[in-house]
Amino acid sequence: MADVKLQIAGRPYDVHCADGQEERLHQLAGIVDTKARTIQGGTEVRQLLFTALLLADEAHEARAKVEKAEPQSDSLRAAVALAESREAAARDALREAEAREQALRAELDTARQASAPPPRNAHDRALLQIAERIEALADRAERIP
Numbered sequence: 001m002a003d004v005k006l007q008i009a010g011r012p013y014d015v016h017c018a019d020g021q022e023e024r025l026h027q028l029a030g031i032v033d034t035k036a037r038t039i040q041g042g043t044e045v046r047q048l049l050f051t052a053l054l055l056a057d058e059a060h061e062a063r064a065k066v067e068k069a070e071p072q073s074d075s076l077r078a079a080v081a082l083a084e085s086r087e088a089a090a091r092d093a094l095r096e097a098e099a100r101e102q103a104l105r106a107e108l109d110t111a112r113q114a115s116a117p118p119p120r121n122a123h124d125r126a127l128l129q130i131a132e133r134i135e136a137l138a139d140r141a142e143r144i145p
Contacts (some may be wrong), residue, residue, distance in 0.1 A: 001016050002021070
């Protein structure tokens with residue numbers, strides 16, 4: 001158990017607290033002291049009473065804000081979960097579309113290669129062979145009486 005000396009509204013107080021809680025107790029006493037110094041007039045007891053009432057009012061308002069915010073945070077959590085699931089579905093759809101695109105590109109490349117004209121040299125050879133056949137046929141046709 002630790003002993004702590006506090007100063008609130010100009011008056012010293014000796015307080016006991018659990019070991020390790022001294023700094024926190026000084027912080028809380030500072031808040032009470034600041035609030036007590038804003039209240040003018042009246043006895044010390046009255047000043048501390050109004051300080052306690054003001055701090056209780058602030059605590060009550062803070063709790064009300066938290067309670068009001070909890071349903072909003074729950075709906076935000078649900079919205080985030082929905083957005084994350086939609087993102088995952090969109091990623092899966094994107095992966096599938098990319099895979100289909102790659103397959104179609106490969107199929108297109110294969111089709112292009114199959115229907116591609118033969119290299120230029122093969123065309124030239126084929127034309128020369130055709131020309132030679134035509135010449136041979138023309139020679140035969142000339143020999144016919």
